Amino acid sequence: MLELRNINKFYNPGTINEMCLFDRFNLTIKDHEFVSVVGSNGSGKTSLLNIICGSIPIDSGGIIINDKDISNIPEFKRGRHIGRVYQNPSMGTCPNMTILENMSLADNKGKPFNLRKGTTKSRIDYYRELLRSLNLGLEDKLNIPVGSLSGGQRQAMSLLMSTMTPIEFLILDEHTAALDPKTAEIIMELTDKIVKEKKLTTIMITHNLRYAVEYGNRLIMMHQGNVIMDKSGEEKNNLKVDDILDKFTEISIELGN
């Protein structure tokens, strides 16, 4: 279980540009929930993920995972239990290293990076099997650098690599936004398959309202650092894209647009 308790976050504190993003923000995400997060730009979606992962510090409040406050634990240590896929496909892989080397790196997460051989020979077949499940033909290109793959192929690899070792949370930051519609569809289906197989607790930011409605078992909409819509279970299943759009219109009218 992930709990955000009374999170306060200011940007540029003490200056003329001071902006309060989160004011006593609270959110609880139960185990095995797949939460889609929608909201307009600047509503605090990505900041939310950055706060959970530790990429940005919070001013006060608590981030509690399984009854333990992790708000003072550095980002890299939190990474042990968190897998993250970014909007930019090149963030999840090393472009100058080969597919095989990238897979080996990901496979070794949580184990010591010592002076043993980087790629364990006996694991290669396993990597091939994993890559074959992507249906992108990557299993035959083990020795080419990841930098020469397309964005979609790289994003598929990022997804595979971030979920290869046992993790508790999967954080998806608009991970289909930079892909063409067809590839985005493939990545989304793959995401759903992996999340279900590994029973991961997942938070997915998306601007694609159809994905937000179709996938996951909970949907929240954020606006100016607050959750203004939170649907799960039966309510979420009955939710339609138009309902979310209506809510979006409602906020923009409030803002006077």
Next chain:
Amino acid sequence: MIEFIFDLILGVLEEGFAYAIMALGVYITYKILDFPDLSVDGTFPLGGVVSVVLIIAGVSPVLTLLISFLAGALAGTFTGLIHVKLRVRDLFSGIIMMTALYSINLRIAGSPNVPIFSKETIFENSFLEKFISDKFKPYITVTILLIILLIMKLILDFYLNTKSGYLLRAVGDNSTLVTSLAIDKGKVKIIGLALANGLVALAGAIYCQKSGYFEISMGTGTMTIGLASVIIGTNLFRKASFIKSTSAVIIGSLLYKLCVSIAISFGLENSDLRLITAILFLGILVVSNDRKRKVKSNA
């Protein structure tokens, strides 16, 4: 004429091999870590002075190489700590270390020049006197240099293929991924800088033993020579994936030294050396477009 060319080639090989060890260090920081590390201008003479002073104190010349490596690695660790822990920009961390090392090197040396002409070195000692025939004498230095260089290259190749080496390559390639692997990227950078500066200091020690003296200004331009070698080598063999980058760097170092030697044999003087280095380096950058690519990819 033949004798002249022969001497030229032998000289190029000797200098090229000695500097190639240093270039392997620069390869680690510049190419792998993507860290423009200027501290090498200080760690090259640091290795030299440590070796020379220890030889005078009676330590075995081979052992001084190891100690020089460790001294360089320590200096590299400091550069890394300045960058990682005190959050100083990479370029500045190197400059700070380079400046500090100038005084430290002078302290260790005691004077700007320290000769070891009469002392035993790895190139001139009673062991070699006894077992090597006179006919082979002119090739002893180049052979010993080649052996050390190859050992270093093989160790580096091995290391870059270990799990730790993968991490080193990953941190320069995409440090976000290293963080997500639950690894402190700062620590990896420090390891890389220590290793790189250890190699550079080792090269400095070898260079001093080869020339028979330490001189305080020997470090000026080390970075430029290293970068030139790395950029020539890696660009020349960019398409040839069967050649390891470390081999490419060694060939780059030899080619660079060849260019300099040819320039000097065409009537330029030793005092023009740095000017030649600068012009050559500029030429290489313009031709290879390396700088442009780097600027673009960092933008």
